[in-house]
Amino acid sequence: MIDLLPLSADFVWPLAVALAWVLGEIVHRGTNLPRISIYSLTGMFLSYAQVGLLPRPSESSVVLIANMAFGLILFEFAYRINLRWLRTNWWIAAGGVVESVLTFVLVYAAVSYFGMNGLPGLLLAALAVSTSPAEVLRVVNEQRSSGQVTERVLHMTALNCFFAVFAFNLIVGLWSFQSSGSLWNAVSNSLLVLLVSGALGVAFGYAVPGLLRKLGVLGRDATLAFAIAIILLASLAQAFKMSAILATLTFGFVVRHRRVSLGQAQRNFGILGELLTVLLFVFIGATLAWPRIVSGVHIALALLGARFVSKLLGATVFARFSGTTWRKGLLTGLAMSPMSVLVMGLLVQTRSMGVDLMDQLAPLAAATLLLAVIGPMLTLLALRFADETSEIEE
8 A cells, every 4th residue: 555645534535536437437438338337446446455545434434425325326226116016926026035045045055165154154145145226226227227127127136135134134143142142232233223224214204205295395306305314314324323224225115105206306316316326336446455355256256156146047037937038037137246335335334333244254355346347237238138228328
């Protein structure tokens, strides 16, 4: 690590965001690669463990801003999920559940073969189940994608998220109990986190639309009002060491299924969302250290291989039962490749609880880097092969 300039921490993050945005535009226009892949690579290159421009993310207030950015994405993502559609075509839900379980089992078997069994292996398997809504939704919005594969990817991603969040928190509780011997620590780091985080999301889902109705502004542009609510919810969850991921997801689900229309709310929450999205992916890249990436690359490749096979199998086997073709099922599995943002969000959550798992889960650094770059590209390719993209450059 080299000290390039005596820059304050208050300046280096805006500088990194500016560099990432410029590079993202240049590379995207030249190669049509997803911008978010470039943002993540820029953050990794500038991080404390590489060039040294950025401080450790955990030592900066940028963690809170990254949680806010992720919260905006999760809310918009959850708002697009129609649970009635899953009840009508329950084969999609069944496929998502089977695929999640299959991923968990295959990844655990793969990493156990390389000696990562027990709780570290279980944690890796739980994190590998997740498909990150941040990358998926960003590619869908950027490409103006719509169609059967797009909707299946979004809904199966939601199932993956809930499975991963619940399994991960339960295993963290078991980890806490094994480390401290305290049953209360185990419960407070798992079940209590899940219950309180979900309750916060439900409370906001009822309170915010009710307030907007009272003020008579619900039918107008809802972008600003819901953005403020999500930022407040993410901050509240972090302050009380709850799961901002589960809270904002639940908030979006409740608002959608109470049939609250967001009116003219903008995609990605407009310019605010665009700015925070750049920062979020730079932040994810900045959490990666090259020594961890190198030390865990062989296990990471096994993890990714098992994950890739299980996603393709789970989505393809149930394709005909759920009313689509084998080809579209295969493309759905391919589009579910990204996982980096949700994984890092969960690890940041556990760090705020005083449980730092990054050193024990070194293979995740390599897996996160690979999927931060390749994941969005595979999602983009899948949606293009399904003829569901209509990108419009502004």
